[in-house]
Amino acid sequence: xxxxxxxxxxxxxxxxxxxxxxxxxxxxxxxxxxxxxxxxxxxxxxxxxxxxxxxxxxxxxxxxxxxxxxxxxxxxxxxxxxxxxxxxxxxxxxxxxxxxxxxxxxxxxxxxxxxxxxxxxxxxxxxxxxxxxxxxxxxxxxxxxxxxxxxxxxxxxxxxxxxxxxxxxxxxxxxxxxxxxxxxxxxxxxxxxxxxxxxxxxxxxxxxxxxxxxxxxxxxxxxxxxxxxxxxxxxxxxxxxxxxxxxxxxxxxxxxxxxxxxxxxxxxxxxxxxxxxxxxxxxxxxxxxxxxxxxxxxxxxxxxxxxxxxxxxxxxxxxxxxxxxxxxxxxxxxxxxxxxxxxxxxxxxxxxxxxxxxxxxxxxxxxxxxxxxxxxxxxxxxxxxxxxxxxxxxxxxxxxxxxxxxxxxxxxxxxxxxxxxxxxxxxxxxxxxxxxxxxxxxxxxxxxxxxxxxxxxxxxxxxxxxxxxxxxxxxxxxxxxxxxxxxxxxxxxxxxxxxxxxxxxxxxxxxxxxxxxxxxxxxxxxxxxxxxxxxxxxxxxxxxxxxxxxxxxxxxxxxxxxxxxxxxxxxxxxxxxxxxxxxx
Amino acid sequence: xxxxxxxxxxxxxxxxxxxxxxxxxxxxxxxxxxxxxxxxxxxxxxxxxxxxxxxxxxxxxxxxxxxxxxxxxxxxxxxxxxxxxxxxxxxxxxxxxxxxxxxxxxxxxxxxxxxxxxxxxxxxxxxxxxxxxxxxxxxxxxxxxxxxxxxxxxxxxxxxxxxxxxxxxxxxxxxxxxxxxxxxxxxxxxxxxxxxxxxxxxxxxxxxxxxxxxxxxxxxxxxxxxxxxxxxxxxxxxxxxxxxxxxxxxxxxxxxxxxxxxxxxxxxxxxxxxxxxxxxxxxxxxxxxxxxxxxxxxxxxxxxxxxxxxxxxxxxxxxxxxxxxxxxxxxxxxxxxxxxxxxxxxxxxxxxxxxxxxxxxxxxxxxxxxxxxxxxxxxxxxxxxxxxxxx
Numbered sequence: 001x002x003x004x005x006x007x008x009x010x011x012x013x014x015x016x017x018x019x020x021x022x023x024x025x026x027x028x029x030x031x032x033x034x035x036x037x038x039x040x041x042x043x044x045x046x047x048x049x050x051x052x053x054x055x056x057x058x059x060x061x062x063x064x065x066x067x068x069x070x071x072x073x074x075x076x077x078x079x080x081x082x083x084x085x086x087x088x089x090x091x092x093x094x095x096x097x098x099x100x101x102x103x104x105x106x107x108x109x110x111x112x113x114x115x116x117x118x119x120x121x122x123x124x125x126x127x128x129x130x131x132x133x134x135x136x137x138x139x140x141x142x143x144x145x146x147x148x149x150x151x152x153x154x155x156x157x158x159x160x161x162x163x164x165x166x167x168x169x170x171x172x173x174x175x176x177x178x179x180x181x182x183x184x185x186x187x188x189x190x191x192x193x194x195x196x197x198x199x200x201x202x203x204x205x206x207x208x209x210x211x212x213x214x215x216x217x218x219x220x221x222x223x224x225x226x227x228x229x230x231x232x233x234x235x236x237x238x239x240x241x242x243x244x245x246x247x248x249x250x251x252x253x254x255x256x257x258x259x260x261x262x263x264x265x266x267x268x269x270x271x272x273x274x275x276x277x278x279x280x281x282x283x284x285x286x287x288x289x290x291x292x293x294x295x296x297x298x299x300x301x302x303x304x305x306x307x308x309x310x311x312x313x314x315x316x317x318x319x320x321x322x323x324x325x326x327x328x329x330x331x332x333x334x335x336x337x338x339x340x341x342x343x344x345x346x347x348x349x350x351x352x353x354x355x356x357x358x359x360x361x362x363x364x365x366x367x368x369x370x371x372x373x374x375x376x377x378x379x380x381x382x383x384x385x386x387x388x389x390x391x392x393x394x395x396x397x398x399x400x401x402x403x404x405x406x407x408x409x410x411x412x413x414x415x416x417x418x419x420x421x422x423x424x425x426x427x428x429x430x431x432x433x434x435x436x437x438x439x440x441x442x443x444x445x446x447x448x449x450x451x452x453x454x455x456x457x458x459x460x461x462x463x464x465x466x467x468x469x470x471x472x473x474x475x476x477x478x479x480x481x482x483x484x485x486x487x488x489x490x491x492x493x494x495x496x497x498x499x500x501x502x503x504x505x506x507x508x509x510x511x512x513x514x515x516x517x518x519x520x521x522x523x524x525x526x527x528x529x530x531x532x533x534x535x536x537x538x539x540x541x542x543x544x545x546x547x548x549x550x551x552x553x554x555x556x557x558x559x560x561x562x563x564x565x566x567x568x569x570x571x572x573x574x575x576x577x578x579x580x581x582x583x584x
Numbered sequence: 585x586x587x588x589x590x591x592x593x594x595x596x597x598x599x600x601x602x603x604x605x606x607x608x609x610x611x612x613x614x615x616x617x618x619x620x621x622x623x624x625x626x627x628x629x630x631x632x633x634x635x636x637x638x639x640x641x642x643x644x645x646x647x648x649x650x651x652x653x654x655x656x657x658x659x660x661x662x663x664x665x666x667x668x669x670x671x672x673x674x675x676x677x678x679x680x681x682x683x684x685x686x687x688x689x690x691x692x693x694x695x696x697x698x699x700x701x702x703x704x705x706x707x708x709x710x711x712x713x714x715x716x717x718x719x720x721x722x723x724x725x726x727x728x729x730x731x732x733x734x735x736x737x738x739x740x741x742x743x744x745x746x747x748x749x750x751x752x753x754x755x756x757x758x759x760x761x762x763x764x765x766x767x768x769x770x771x772x773x774x775x776x777x778x779x780x781x782x783x784x785x786x787x788x789x790x791x792x793x794x795x796x797x798x799x800x801x802x803x804x805x806x807x808x809x810x811x812x813x814x815x816x817x818x819x820x821x822x823x824x825x826x827x828x829x830x831x832x833x834x835x836x837x838x839x840x841x842x843x844x845x846x847x848x849x850x851x852x853x854x855x856x857x858x859x860x861x862x863x864x865x866x867x868x869x870x871x872x873x874x875x876x877x878x879x880x881x882x883x884x885x886x887x888x889x890x891x892x893x894x895x896x897x898x899x900x901x902x903x904x905x906x907x908x909x910x911x912x913x914x915x916x917x918x919x920x921x922x923x924x925x926x927x928x929x930x931x932x933x934x935x936x937x938x939x940x941x942x943x944x945x946x947x948x949x950x951x952x953x954x955x956x957x958x959x960x961x962x963x964x965x966x967x968x969x970x971x972x973x974x975x
Contacts, residue, residue: 083973084973134842141852145851145852147850166838245843249800250974260803263691265722373682374666436692448612450611552845552862553662
């Protein structure tokens with residue numbers, strides 16, 4: 001075991017012991033993890049399992065009798081279990097492949113090269129994740145459409161025009177736009193935790209650079225790649241706005257059918273389709289979790305790989321090839337990620353090719369002269385930031401606690417883990433309807449109607465949606481930590497919570513910061529439960545404002561989208577900077 | 585529905601009593617059983633029984649009217665009638681108008697009724713035939729036993745409403761405006777050569793391959809209207825084959841109106857299914873009207889009248905009726921039509937002379953009756969989505 005780590009541990013444990021001298025704070029420390037787990041379980045039950053149950057019951061109960069009628073009708077309909085489910089899985093699989101393909105090189109660049117603005121770039125990686133789909137669709141039409149900027153460039157170069165929209169390809173690229181950053185972020189965190197010592201040992205034993213990469217680095221990255229892939233699959237499996245906007249009705253996914261069933265008040269069908277969708281997603285998640293747990297590469301070091309300068313002092317052939325690869329990747333990133341974002345910003349400052357600030361004038365006007373019942377930009381910004389900060393404060397400790405607890409080995413652990421991951425796998429439309437029925441409408445008891453709405457409920461719902469990301473970024477590296485480390489800390493008298501804080505978290509810190517970024521991203525991007533739990537109050541957020549400002553012209557919505565983009569990017573930078581300060 | 589005291593002015597909010605203790609935002613409200621005591625001037629005295637108004641009012645009229653509507657009615661970025669209507673109403677009556685704009689629109693109130701949960705809204709503004717059918721269709725499920733809407737009864741001005749717009753056979757809904765779904769097309773495309781087809785038949789022919797953007801009828805109301813128009817044109821046995829021809833001809837069917845309209849503005853295709861009032865916006869914003877031409881296929885437009893109705897459980901029935909009468913006043917009709925960019929429900933609304941120049945009306949309006957849609961709408965949309973998705 002590494003000397004310095006144990007020494008530091010011993011010192012901290014002794015300090016803590018001296019300060020606490022066996023009194024209440026130690027007791028509090030001992031209770032901290034179980035208490036956090038209890039809070040997580042209660043929040044899950046109140047804001048997820050109970051609401052979702054109020055909807056799923058419609059799949060099996062008709063007129064107050066248990067018949068399984070709607071569920072059987074859906075499961076025996078070849079259209080749903082064949083065409084709809086088949087296509088949904090097919091596009092999710094392709095989207096996942098493309099997202100991993102586009103995301104991995106990003107992790108390589110961010111984790112292995114040093115250049116100006118690297119940390120900022122890493123911070124803003126997740127920005128595409130929070131953009132409302134209507135803006136992404138508009139950006140894609142402006143970029144890849146028949147008259148988009150890609151064709152303008154192609155025709156200027158004398159190349160034939162391409163018509164990419166609408167098509168299955170457009171759906172896949174848009175899914176990659178959302179999810180490749182996720183893959184990049186998760187894998188970057190894992191790469192930044194790779195133990196340099198192990199690589200050096202392999203090299204000193206005569207392994208080639210390629211061999212050392214394959215035998216030492218890849219096994220440590222693979223779980224993160226699979227985490228990213230699993231999350232991407234689950235997301236794109238439940239995607240519906242993007243297929244509808246960029247593919248059209250012939251590419252309708254199962255979530256599209258859930259949405260239209262809910263819109264037509266066909267609750268039985270909506271619930272049954274959602275049961276089918278959740279069944280597939282959750283089974284896949286459980287399989288993945290079982291695999292994740294079987295990975296047991298050991299880590300004990302704290303020293304990470306040294307980054308190479310992007311512009312090297314001297315050029316060799318190998319260095320040149322690598323830099324050329326980075327440059328090629330930069331072109332792809334510019335096309336897939338930056339061009340749609342740039343065209344969104346351009347749409348906010350132009351009308352039919354003329355530059356104008358009309359859209360921003362609209363935002364100012366709405367802010368200063370809008371009626372009290374109208375959505376205004378500034379409160380939307382403030383609410384988004386407050387909710388994101390509060391979500392982070394709730395989801396991070398919960399996620400870490402759940403992550404630590406589920407690294408304990410017990411039978412059926414993966415099942416418990418899968419259940420706590422369920423918020424990722426259930427249709428957002430069903431969760432929304434459940435929150436409406438279960439919390440906004442509330443429960444009648446003892447002559448009172450109990451309801452849960454408003455800002456606190458919104459934060460709690462965001463935290464329930466966000467904490468699985470924290471668990472998924474923190475648990476795998478925690479699980480791979482050397483058990484001996486934890487055991488010796490415990491032998492020195494440290495409580496479990498103290499061991500986590502002082503010994504384990506510093507070793508998996510990149511994962512914690514990535515989890516924090518995810519929590520902020522989920523909160524800022526969330527739409528459904530935010531509108532449902534707002535109950536007409538002034539608790540609207542930036543995506544809600546974007547949605548309200550959609551009109552015949554794109555100006556107001558894209559201007560609000562640009563504000564969302566800027567505010568979110570700044571929030572990510574702050575999270576990662578502050579996170580960086582805390583390390584160690 | 586249990587008749588409970590829904591008076592807003594008596595809401596007793598007990599924070600922190602429920603759910604997660606100590607959290608603001610959790611509330612417990614007392615639920616009273618049996619008819620409430622509505623004396624004391626807090627609510628209208630025109631007591632309702634099973635949706636009909638009875639007796640002459642004796643007590644003071646309620647002073648607050650809660651109007652439920654869809655969000656763009658108060659919040660659209662271009663123009664919306666909400667704020668203006670509130671101001672006009674409040675200056676004409678000694679009352680306050682409060683808006684409720686749930687994201688799921690009328691479904692929100694239907695869902696409340698099914699779950700047996702009361703609500704504050706007195707009037708719903710902006711429902712169409714399909715939504716009314718949905719509301720009626722859900723009655724009988726869960727706690728939803730009493731009617732959701734009351735009969736309009738004796739509303740002054742109702743006799744001036746155009747006959748073709750009165751879509752509710754039970755006279756609960758009072759129409760207040762209408763729109764027409766049509767094609768909007770861009771005459772500058774194909775180097776200025778493009779001209780939209782005149783008929784549905786032509787639309788499905790080779791010269792118009794890949795030229796149309798429409799919307800999914802299961803997720804969009806313009807999409808639903810356009811599909812219904814094809815049902816009217818080709819019959820319920822023929823419209824699916826027509827759509828197969830459209831699909832073979834490369835029609836693009838997107839999920840909602842806004843993404844298809846933004847694709848149209850990006851000149852993805854020269855035609856989009858939209859509203860016949862498109863030029864009102866285009867001229868107001870100084871855009872090239874050649875890019876905003878209107879075409880009524882077969883010289884017809886599908887009419888989508890919007891109505892308002894009083895919730896049966898409203899505790900302000902008299903004020904609600906005054907409101908509906910107010911909305912039918914000619915000058916208010918003209919004001920709403922212009923701000924909602926639609927057509928008035930009455931014939932004699934004083935619109936500016938040039939309004940008709942940009943807001944186009946078809947030679948013939950097509951629409952399905954309540955009974956037709958009630959019997960068939962869900963079958964047609966279901967058949968459509970199965971056929972279109974290749975099932």
